[in-house]
Amino acid sequence: MPKGLDAMDSTYTFTCYQPLWIKDNQWIRLLEKVGMLDGDNTLVSTMSNWTPLEQFQPEVGDKEWLDAFMVQPQAKYLDLQLCDMSRRRHIERLQYFTNTNTSIGELPPGFRLACEETQLQLMFVNKCVFMLVVQFKIKSTSEADLAQLHQLPLYIRRIMENNKPEGWSSEMKDSACFESRKLIEVITHRTMPQDCVYVSDNTCHIVSDFGSNTDELSIQSAQEIHAEEELDYEDVTPIDGSSNQVFSHFGWSYSTLLGLKESRAKMCLPFMLYLQSFWFLNKFFKSVLLESMNVLSRSITNDELKKRSRMFDTMVLANEWYNIRHSQYKGALKPWQTAAFEGVEQYWGLLASMEDVRRWIQTNKDFIDRKISYNIQAIEQKQSFILFVITLIQMLTIVGFFKDYFDLISYAQVPQIFGFITERHFTAFSLYLPLWLVLINCVFVLYIYRRRIGMFFGKDKGLD
Incomplete structure (x- = not known):
């Protein structure tokens, strides 16, 4: 397209959503302490x-x-909590950086980055995901060539x-990670490692x-703009009537709006923030689940199992809470927003991801509960064996009591009412009674442990 009036004094807006990652253990502690169900904003009142x-x-x-x-x-x-990150200082640093540093390359001729109009904000979204949101504006002159528009997002x-x-960028991200870590410490009442919050590459x-x-x-x-990651340009999402009137494409790393009124374009910012946060929320859940499966594949103590069972109780409640909020948020969208929202849901696989997380959380929790149940059964078996040994000792004590009793008396001391007992019978009774009692104890032992004895002799079944 020739350089000319269509490019004169145009402003192009680029809103960047940069999520901050939280390490698994610290994120679970945050999830446990954040108080998702109280619905108020008092959790940051001390910051x-x-x-x-x-x-x-x-x-x-x-x-x-x-x-x-x-x-x-x-x-x-x-639910948005905002952090005062000294925006003016960062913008001044951006202006200095763009004037002195050429390592990021230069804008195409006729375009300039309007540093003075840059907006940035660190947001805590729905009490689960930290998101650094930065909005840049690039302005063109009559010398700008619109054929170079696709270079602008790459520059950003x-x-x-x-x-x-x-x-x-490094300085800004470090500041965001620092402020996020401090908030986590306030919420969890714990000192967190300096690297518990970080930015992963290529997630913006x-x-x-x-x-x-x-x-x-x-x-x-x-x-x-989408050429490198998406080959099918036909799959565009109309959000303002007909796709012949506007171009709108919500992709993987880039989304593009063209032809929208300014008021409509601004309406896209909140639900893209929400979708990004929800996608990374599911990523957090999956990361914790994978780490948990690795731990559960090893032998761990019963106390650790109980601790993880409580953790998954928290995760079950949290996941269902967020799914309800997802449904509420989606239900409050305008029809044209819903079309775009559902397009991103499908493209990013959010609904399938939600179901996967729900299923994997429940699978982990069921496995932990079964393992705890097996451990309890093993403990109960040990306790039963100890009680049986105690009972056996008590029965042998009774045998000894009877033996001592009959050793102390003679046939002459048997009352006349038992005159039908002869001296020979009395002697045999006092001699064989303890032996009979010992034999009865042995029968009890054989009956109780019949299956183990059967397995010891190589049989599939014990005595029934």
């Missing part, structure tokens, strides 16, 4: 730099951007993925809004 969205006092220029996350009806199902990704220690999702232009070359340029 002066964390505030619920509705109470957050944004800096100048932030309010309009943050309003997009709370004006929709579904906002009440998107290079900024976000530049993890060199002296880079802007970028939503590109190319404005209201719908010319053929703009759409072609927007499609090229």
Whole structure:
């Protein structure tokens, strides 16, 4: 397309959703302590730099951007806590970085990154996932070539993925991880390792809004963004009437909007934040489940089993709670949002993932409960054997008592009422009674342990 008026003074918006990973043990402790069912926002009241969205006092220029996350009806199902990350300092650092560092490459001619309009916010979403949300704006002049639009998201990704220690992205992510770890410590009342919160490479999702232009070359340029990860351009998701009027594609690492009104484009920001958070929530669940299966494959103590059983009680409740919230959030969307939401659900396999997590949690919990039951049975068997030995000793004591008794008396001391007993019978009775009692004890032992004795002699069945 020739350089000209269509490119003059256009602004292109790129919203980046960067999730922060939490190590399994620390995330489970957070899940146990966060109080998902109380529904209030008191959990961050002791952290002066964390505030619920509705109470957050944004800096100048932030309010309009943050309003997009709370004006929709579904906002009440998107529980957001915001952290004051000294936004101005980070923006100044971005401006310095883009002016002095060329390691990320340069923008195509005619485009510039408007650092002064950059928005960034660390969010704690639904009390389960930390998300660093950064919004960049790139402006064009009459010299800009719209055929280079597909290069803009790649430039933004290079900024976000530049993890060199002296880079802007690294500094910003370190600050976000620090603030997140401090909040986890407040919630769990534990000191956490410095590396318990971290950023994994290539996990940032970028939503590109190319404005209201719908010319053929703009759409072609927007499609090229997805060329490396998605080959089927026909599978686009219409979200504002007909796909002939707008281009909208919600992909794996990139999503692209073109032709939407500004008000409609802003409505996409909250549910993309929600979808990203929910996807990583399922990833957290799966990571914990895999680690648990590795542990359960080894021999662990009964105390550890009980501890894990309580952990899975928490996970069962938490997973069902989040699934209910998912249904509530989806039910509050507008019809055109629902079409896009369900498109992403299907493409990312969220519904299947939800069912997998539910099934694997229950499988783990059932396995732990069975293992605890087996251990209890083994303990009860040991206790039964000990009680049996005690009983056997007591019965032998009784035998000794009878033996001593008959040793102390003579036939002459037998009362006359038992005159039918002869001296020969009395002597035989006093001699053989203890032996009979011992024989009876031996029969009891053989009966109780008949199956083990049968297995000892190589038989499949014991004495029935």
